[in-house]
Amino acid sequence: MVAPVAVPSAFDRHLLSRFSWGITPALIKESAAAGGARAWFDRQLNPAALPAAPPARLVEWWPHLQWSPAEKFAADQAGVHPGYDQDNDFCRWTLMRRMTSAQQVQEVMTGVWGNLLYVSLVRKSFPHLPRYDATIRANALGTYERLLVATVLHPCMLCYLDNAKSTQKAPNENLGRELLELHTVGRSAGYTEADVKDSTRILTGYRVDVGASCKAWYGPEDHAVGQVNVLDFHHANASPDGREVTLEYLSYLARHEATAQRVARALAVRFVADAPRTELVDAVATAYLDSGTDIPTTLRALVDHDDFAASTDRKVRTPIEDFVNTYRTMQVKISPPSADPSGAATSILAGCTSMGQRPLGWPRPDGFPDIGDAWSSASRMLSSWRVHKNLAGAYYPKVGIEYKPWEYWLGPLPVRFDDLVDRLCRLLLAKTRTPRLLATAVAAIDVQPAEIVNSSHRAVRRMPLLLDALFDTPDHMTR
């Protein structure tokens, strides 16, 4: 009798499941070595102390990700690398990072902030996108205040929400409005249209050339001087150099109680429940404000709240989460991209998109919805099941990918079928077999629990169906 595959405690599984892109045997080991998931979490909150190896190499898979915005723009104009191709590769790189990064909490939070400070795949901002993403990642576990300044004033956001061309003579309200509505205080703060206008005036001067140079600069001649009032922020704004007033304004917004509520709520919805209790949101918002918008402190308050522990398996995995998690739990190895479009490094994007969600594919600046209702359509179920089937059976992708051999999933033979199901539940779902999972497995391949599986048993032939059946469950599709 061999020792069964180790599984984490219920709480550890819960925490790992919420703060990683999918639990793998390697992650379970890593967490155990740290002394449990909570200690692992603390360690992850300091990504600089963690190995960065796989993602650092990944960027070489798509060289244009490291080009300057002007080089990316020129490659698009020359037709060498059209902008949409560059965007597609950026999406692939994002998926690969999530699958392979050792800095899982940082990678999860990069996704969270990227959805809150959202920039979609559009032409006007594409040359700046990889650097924008890097900016979010670098600030993902710092303070929200620094993150806000770095993203809102980033050339990518300035182009995306049209501040790049906004001047005192021709103010464009897009960023000034969404900064209030989406990135900070939210509509419940009660700001007025006059506030939106002044928010826009404060931001005038941050310019970007949307043409060939892609250059960003501050243009004092474009800055709208004169008294500004937004909510309780008042400033004489007398200097043509509006950068100081902008930083003061962003600091005011980042530390506003309504922003604390909005950020806390977004985190609570992401990590606890679709409809989090007010008590939880208040506790997280308080930690946010008291710590000067410190993200690790805020996240610890959330994770240590009773509501977090009580929310096991209650969140629906979005299609992207489902997709990345399935790849991770299959423990596949993906090779660098080749000219073959069916190669895994390339086809992962089509696979993920076929599930109904493409990275940065939401067409509006408010980011993807993060509640189960939005991701529970019949279509989503069918397309998820289709992708599960392809991966579980090693049917697709076939090129540029290395699957675990069937012997790995089977383990030592002979084995009772219910013990085999238990092994697979541990490997794929990080939990022991339940009666429902066993019944699901029994129905899937028509083998009874007490049957002994040896190398010639039909269960061996039907392993693709068995793996697939376990992926098509609530246990795999929730987190």
Add this chain to the structure above:
Amino acid sequence: MTTTRHPDPAASCCDFDRSRRNFLRNLGLLAGVGVITSTTGASFMQAAFASTGAASNVLLVLSLRGGADGLSLVVPHGDIAYAAARPKLAVPSSTLLARDAMFGLHPKFAPLMPMWTAGSFAAVNAVGLAAPNRSHFAAMEAIEDADAGSVERRGWLNRLVGLDLDESPVEGAQIGSAIVPTSLYGASPVLAMADIDDMSLPGRDSPTGYARRVASLTEAWAEDSTSLGRGARAALDMSDVFADVAGQPSEPLNGAVYPGGDLGKSLGDAARLVRADIGAEVITVDAGAWDMHVGVGGVDAGLLTTAVEELALALNAFFTDLGSLGSRVTVVTISEFGRRVAENANNGLDHGWGNVMLLLGAGVRGGRYHGTWPGLGDGKLVDGDLAVTNDYRSVLAEVVSSRFGADVSKVFPGFRPTPIGAMAAA
């Protein structure tokens, strides 16, 4: 499918007798990036079938996401303030179609002019939310929820569907995107699909394997009380129906040619659904690139003229494709808000308020401009925007009552519609 069991009658009630009547009960809506389709509920649907046995009417709600500029779609060329507010972006009066003393249609509506002339294409001016809301997201939520003051998160299409007392397994569906929109959120189950051809479980060619898969999925999901569980059961329940739909020809009929892009694809799928005659009664389609803060352009080139052209070509193809079935189908457009009357300095238009709604097809009193016009002159604008003199719910109310006999007070609780006269009485 006979192996599927449903221990939760509230979530899923029907047997799997695929009689036509059950199709009608089971199939709700189809939606998308997409398309949403929904049945309006067995209360009147059953009545329609019991009395006549004829196919039911269809409503297609086309959302112009981003806030379309109504003043460029239906141009108030006769309002002297229009050209003055838009020195660069005014659509020239000489180019307009269906021009009367005050209004005219954007020239790219040319493909729809036969419908205008035939009296089945109309516009309603100065429509919108009762109070200005320049936030895309809040405005869209408000429009799709359409129940002011209520904290319940439930969209008007879901309420329409919910008029059905006989809870069927699936009353809502979506094509083109797996994401369920606000108008469909709520207590009544909805179906959504990325592609109409992908709506059935693969492997039907092997009956034994297929039965095992269905049995296994049923074990996994039958008792799951979450939204995912509802989606999974809907997927299992509808798989057979959509296998039939997918089995029918997907090529457009009557020489219809859809423009490339999401809108054409979604309307093509919508036409297939209507033709399949499996009970889809409300279809909504999103066409989402109308947020033109920069680069609106003129009538020859630019974002707006391209968008209008795509819209007109797609709608023309849709009705051509439907042929005589078009006599059952009404299209209504909705956009979260209009654009500001004055152009900005980036050749663009910022968020405004009053907008236009377009009505096409069955029951429309077409070939004319409806709605009271507030004017664009001094003192007429609200904070720089066209005022709303016609609540968008009044238009929708006329449509749902005239085409479906729906109880307006249940679809738009607490709302008293004002007569617009855009629809022929039922």
